[in-house]
Amino acid sequence: MKTILLFLFLACGSLAAQERAQINWLSWEELDSALVTKPKKTLVFFHADWCAYCKKIDRVVFTKPEVIQKLNTDYYAVRMDVETTDSIHFDGKTFTNTQALTRRNGVHDLALLLGTRPQKSFSLPVTLILNEDFTIEKRIFNYYTSALLLGFLAY
Amino acid sequence: MRISLILFFLLNLFSGWAQQNRSLTGTISANGEPLPFANVYVTDSNTGTSADANGFYKLEVPDNASRLSISAVGFKTLYHRLSPADFEKEYLNFTLSPDLLGLEEVVVSATRNRLSKKEAPVIVQVMSPKLFRATQSLSLADGLNYQPGVRVETNCQNCGFTQVRLNGLDGQYTQVLLNSRPVFSALNGVYGLEQIPVSMIDRVEVVRSGGSALYGSSAIAGTVNIITKDPVNNSWEVSTNLGLIDGTAVDRNLNLNTSLVSEDLSNGITLYGIYRNRDAYDANGDGFSEITELTNHSVGAKAFYRPNDNSKIGLDLTAIREYRRGGDQLDLAPQFTDITEELDHNTFFGGSDYEWYNDDRSTVFEGYVSVQHTNRESYYGGLGGGRTAADSTLANNAFGATQDLALVTGAQLTRKFTTKSTLTSGLEYRLNDTEDAISGYQRLVDQRVHNLGAYSQWEYKAFEDFTALLGARLDHVNVKGRYAIAQISRNADVSQTVLSPRLTLLYNITESLQFRGGYARGFRAPQAFNEDLHISSVGGEQRFAILSDDLESEFSNAYTASFNFDRSFNKLQTSLLIEGFYTTLENPFTLVSTGAALPNGSILEESRNGSGASVAGTNVEFNLSPGEEFLFQAGITWQRSVYDKPQVLFESDDNSLNEPDVVIRDFMRSPNLYGFFNANWRPSEAFKIDLSGSFTGPMLAPHVISSSGFIKIEKTPAFLDLTPKLTWHFDLQKYLHLELSGGVQNLLNSYQTDFDRGPLRDSNYIYGPNRPRTFFIGLRFGDF
Numbered sequence: 001m002k003t004i005l006l007f008l009f010l011a012c013g014s015l016a017a018q019e020r021a022q023i024n025w026l027s028w029e030e031l032d033s034a035l036v037t038k039p040k041k042t043l044v045f046f047h048a049d050w051c052a053y054c055k056k057i058d059r060v061v062f063t064k065p066e067v068i069q070k071l072n073t074d075y076y077a078v079r080m081d082v083e084t085t086d087s088i089h090f091d092g093k094t095f096t097n098t099q100a101l102t103r104r105n106g107v108h109d110l111a112l113l114l115g116t117r118p119q120k121s122f123s124l125p126v127t128l129i130l131n132e133d134f135t136i137e138k139r140i141f142n143y144y145t146s147a148l149l150l151g152f153l154a155y
Numbered sequence: 156m157r158i159s160l161i162l163f164f165l166l167n168l169f170s171g172w173a174q175q176n177r178s179l180t181g182t183i184s185a186n187g188e189p190l191p192f193a194n195v196y197v198t199d200s201n202t203g204t205s206a207d208a209n210g211f212y213k214l215e216v217p218d219n220a221s222r223l224s225i226s227a228v229g230f231k232t233l234y235h236r237l238s239p240a241d242f243e244k245e246y247l248n249f250t251l252s253p254d255l256l257g258l259e260e261v262v263v264s265a266t267r268n269r270l271s272k273k274e275a276p277v278i279v280q281v282m283s284p285k286l287f288r289a290t291q292s293l294s295l296a297d298g299l300n301y302q303p304g305v306r307v308e309t310n311c312q313n314c315g316f317t318q319v320r321l322n323g324l325d326g327q328y329t330q331v332l333l334n335s336r337p338v339f340s341a342l343n344g345v346y347g348l349e350q351i352p353v354s355m356i357d358r359v360e361v362v363r364s365g366g367s368a369l370y371g372s373s374a375i376a377g378t379v380n381i382i383t384k385d386p387v388n389n390s391w392e393v394s395t396n397l398g399l400i401d402g403t404a405v406d407r408n409l410n411l412n413t414s415l416v417s418e419d420l421s422n423g424i425t426l427y428g429i430y431r432n433r434d435a436y437d438a439n440g441d442g443f444s445e446i447t448e449l450t451n452h453s454v455g456a457k458a459f460y461r462p463n464d465n466s467k468i469g470l471d472l473t474a475i476r477e478y479r480r481g482g483d484q485l486d487l488a489p490q491f492t493d494i495t496e497e498l499d500h501n502t503f504f505g506g507s508d509y510e511w512y513n514d515d516r517s518t519v520f521e522g523y524v525s526v527q528h529t530n531r532e533s534y535y536g537g538l539g540g541g542r543t544a545a546d547s548t549l550a551n552n553a554f555g556a557t558q559d560l561a562l563v564t565g566a567q568l569t570r571k572f573t574t575k576s577t578l579t580s581g582l583e584y585r586l587n588d589t590e591d592a593i594s595g596y597q598r599l600v601d602q603r604v605h606n607l608g609a610y611s612q613w614e615y616k617a618f619e620d621f622t623a624l625l626g627a628r629l630d631h632v633n634v635k636g637r638y639a640i641a642q643i644s645r646n647a648d649v650s651q652t653v654l655s656p657r658l659t660l661l662y663n664i665t666e667s668l669q670f671r672g673g674y675a676r677g678f679r680a681p682q683a684f685n686e687d688l689h690i691s692s693v694g695g696e697q698r699f700a701i702l703s704d705d706l707e708s709e710f711s712n713a714y715t716a717s718f719n720f721d722r723s724f725n726k727l728q729t730s731l732l733i734e735g736f737y738t739t740l741e742n743p744f745t746l747v748s749t750g751a752a753l754p755n756g757s758i759l760e761e762s763r764n765g766s767g768a769s770v771a772g773t774n775v776e777f778n779l780s781p782g783e784e785f786l787f788q789a790g791i792t793w794q795r796s797v798y799d800k801p802q803v804l805f806e807s808d809d810n811s812l813n814e815p816d817v818v819i820r821d822f823m824r825s826p827n828l829y830g831f832f833n834a835n836w837r838p839s840e841a842f843k844i845d846l847s848g849s850f851t852g853p854m855l856a857p858h859v860i861s862s863s864g865f866i867k868i869e870k871t872p873a874f875l876d877l878t879p880k881l882t883w884h885f886d887l888q889k890y891l892h893l894e895l896s897g898g899v900q901n902l903l904n905s906y907q908t909d910f911d912r913g914p915l916r917d918s919n920y921i922y923g924p925n926r927p928r929t930f931f932i933g934l935r936f937g938d939f
Contacts, residue, residue, distance in 0.1 A: 052387040059388065059890075060418045102186035109208060112192035119196045119203035121226050145419045 303790030344685030386414035392937035447481035493914035539695025540914035552595020602636035791830030796822035828852035
């Protein structure tokens with residue numbers, strides 16, 4: 001009896017663990033070395049605390065098993081809070097959050113570099129899909145559903 | 156190497172916009188540091204570029220360009236007029252300043268289209284749930300005091316009738332809108348402000364003065380637009396509050412809120428439910444309430460559906476069940492008490508709208524229909540201190556029933572011709588049908604008001620720093636009413652067509668200094684408004700209001716002029732608004748007491764065309780934010796409201812030496828000085844301190860001191876209502892938060908001390924802050 005209970009308990013535990021499967025997010029530094037060891041396509045997701053649509057993507061799109069599986073097998077994934085004040089070392093350079101020195105909600109230099117469009121103020125969410133050689137395949141400047149994202153990732 | 160590949164890609168992207176002509180180069184900075192990646196472009200065109208990581212930009216400017224705009228998220232947009240000298244300089248540098256006070260927030264009330272607050276020709280004050288929480292406001296009536304030029308006051312001890320006064324004018328001069336629709340009827344105007352729970356509100360937009368033409372010609376003092384929530388994320392929230400009024404009367408509150416939005420954002424719903432139960436409060440121990448007992452249950456839903464990318468259908472439903480009772484011996488049936496005012500409201504608001512827009516949103520069509528229905532059971536009466544058979548018969552017959560229906564339907568088309576010219580036009584039909592009957596008093600208000608309106612407004616940016624808003628509204632109003640009390644009966648049959656023109660100008664004198672000026676014409680057709688539907692008690696008898704015979708329409712002219720200055724000094728940001736207003740009223744509807752004119756000794760007030768009047772004053776608003784963790788706002792209004800000629804307030808029937816006519820020049824209940832402040836300090840992520848206060852200067856209030864209805868004009872003292880509040884925030888999990896709060900409303904216990912006592916009291920003699928010192932604690936948890 002005890003063994004059955006234990007088994008059930010373990011089974012539930014592993015089910016729960018499966019439920020909690022998530023995207024294997026890398027830091028920029030980890031991405032840097034991963035790209036050297038094994039080039040893969042990359043997804044970069046920029047978000048901030050105040051961005052409601054980023055939260056929606058985070059909660060609804062990035063929790064879908066198909067999305068998690070696709071990203072974890074075929075992509076490196078990096079997420080970045082654009083308001084972070086950490087210095088980021090990537091590609092032999094150091095990026096800092098210059099704006100945060102002088103104001104609140106300052107956007108990090110690296111996010112501005114990758115997410116700025118001509119004639120438009122920096123806005124969120126921003127998602128980048130990059131090729132193996134780290135050239136830009138696509139930049140997405142609005143909200144998307146998981147179906148739409150899988151389409152972008154599948155090309 | 157990787158980054159250079161990206162830069163190469165981005166540079167290609169940007170250079171696509173370059174048109175060879177004249178070129179400008181320079182650096183964009185903020186607070187002495189280069190600002191990377193700011194955007195520079197030629198105003199009203201597609202020509203532009205972004206600065207690089209060192210704030211350096213290079214822009215090719217076409218010949219016809221005259222102005223540049225420099226923008227970056229979180230910074231105030233800078234406009235620069237190009238001069239030939241600019242092209243001769245080697246570098247043209249710009250400095251941006253941060254936007255901490257939310258000056259570039261988006262509002263809808265100004266022109267009925269979404270517009271940045273700073274570009275709106277009309278000044279719009281936005282109140283967020285943050286402010287409602289900081290001031291521990293449970294209903295809209297509590298929160299509105301914290302805006303310049305706005306004052307909310309309780310007008311009756313028996314029933315808690317509240318009125319919002321904008322720029323010193325009475326409640327009926329303000330139009331209350333729910334999601335921009337005028338479904339708030341005259342009857343809702345009596346108790347409605349206390350019935351709208353703040354937890355369904357996303358924000359409240361207040362426009363003072365009649366600058367915003369499109370909402371109706373009766374918005375003379377201004378509009379209060381209640382905008383409900385429009386969610387993106389799934390969320391839920393439970394909150395509860397407990398208040399102790401003067402340490403004795405308990406006020407209990409429970410709010411539930413949840414939002415569900417589909418993954419593709421094509422549909423969603425917000426549901427909310429409110430329960431409130433407040434004990435009655437007696438300030439002077441005479442057994443008669445100063446604050447009513449109140450129970451409110453409300454539930455509502457707001458849903459939307461987007462069938463495609465170019466349209467949206469919305470549905471709004473709210474049901475309010477509110478019970479309130481004041482007077483004495485609240486546990487007895489009303490007819491056995493000396494005074495009872497008991498109201499049981501069943502109110503339903505329902506609305507649906509359809510919005511269609513083309514791909515670039517240059518054409519927007521909206522169609523809408525909204526309905527409000529109230530079924531009310533009332534008791535305004537009691538034995539009034541007497542115990543005769545006649546008293547008892549009357550008390551047994553003071554039960555009344557009210558039916559109220561408001562319907563609004565309309566269509567609106569907005570067309571943006573160029574970036575400089577936008578035309579908004581629409582048609583709107585409104586109906587308000589009210590029947591309020593108390594057979595025991597032979598009292599009847601049976602009124603039907605139709606209003607067919609057509610409006611058009613043209614927003615024209617004549618030149619770069621100058622925007623004009625020209626509008627007019629044509630209203631055809633039809634009022635049919637029967638009004639009776641005892642043997643007196645009056646009829647209204649009005650059919651009138653009136654044109655109300657409006658004009659507003661905005662001129663940017665410099666980047667930090669704006670001038671706005673406006674003129675608005677308004678009118679109100681003779682009919683029963685909120686105060687006319689309210690019954691109070693004095694001398695143990697009821698006091699009724701009725702329209703006088705041959706009442707004529709009231710007209711008004713409102714003028715405003717304001718200077719708005721906002722500027723940053725390093726990290727400190729300030730803004731200052733100085734606004735002057737001047738409103739003249741022709742034939743204002745004025746309640747004149749005719750004394751104890753009814754057979755049973757009840758006091759009758761008549762709504763008559765009063766002497767012309769004018770209201771003139773100044774609003775000053777100041778905002779200060781030294782950084783993210785601290786915000787201070789304050790506003791003060793200095794004004795005078797006077798009748799042009801002496802106005803009779805009480806008409807004596809025998810003109811005896813003891814009780815002659817009472818004649819006034821100043822408006823009643825209109826202080827010459829009032830204001831508010833609100834300070835938030837957040838020492839850490841987990842802890843927040845709010846301190847807010849509202850100040851009411853001395854004013855004149857009418858006080859009935861004899862059974863004949865004779866009035867003494869009392870001068871009230873000044874009040875300072877201070878509310879400190881502490882809030883602790885805990886993140887239990889990523890998506891689960893807990894907030895604990897506590898504080899004291901009216902810390903200084905600045906409250907009226909000279910209430911009348913006993914069954915003969917004048918129940919309208921109540922003024923100043925809405926409650927004495929009240930301790931409160933609150934708990935809020937959920938995924939919010």
